[in-house]
């Protein structure tokens with residue numbers, strides 16, 4: 001950083017139209033600091049405890065109450081950050097042996113460390129007409145890299161209502 005007291009001959013375009021060069025330099029400095037912080041993380045304070053958990057991805061799992069087993073895949077796979085992707089889920093009996101009929105399913109994604117979801121994206125989930133337990137969700141979007149959760153909420157189905165949460169780590 002240059003000396004703050006030296007008058008700056010060329011005023012930075014982002015600085016306010018001021019005749020006080022020390023103030024202008026201070027503003028530029030603040031902008032640079034802000035930009036640098038934004039490059040490393042959107043919320044460094046919130047991320048402080050993130051090291052506790054290792055990145056995790058699972059493409060299948062059991063629902064919270066044990067009523068269903070679910071397999072998912074994405075296109076493209078693995079899903080990159082800031083890219084629209086499609087999720088296909090297959091919903092089974094808990095042991096994955098038999099497809100389970102479902103009649104109402106909602107799919108969402110959540111970033112637990114930051115407590116936000118897909119921020120303005122509203123994916124559309126449709127039930128397969130041909131495949132029992134088949135669900136397709138279009139318009140999924142991980143807004144940033146990091147540890148996410150896929151949340152498949154079975155609101156109505158052969159084994160009642162239940163929810164599957166699968167961790168997905170999105171590479172930077």
Ligand SMILES: [Cu+2]
Nearest residue numbers: 111114116144
């Ligand atoms: Cu986040």
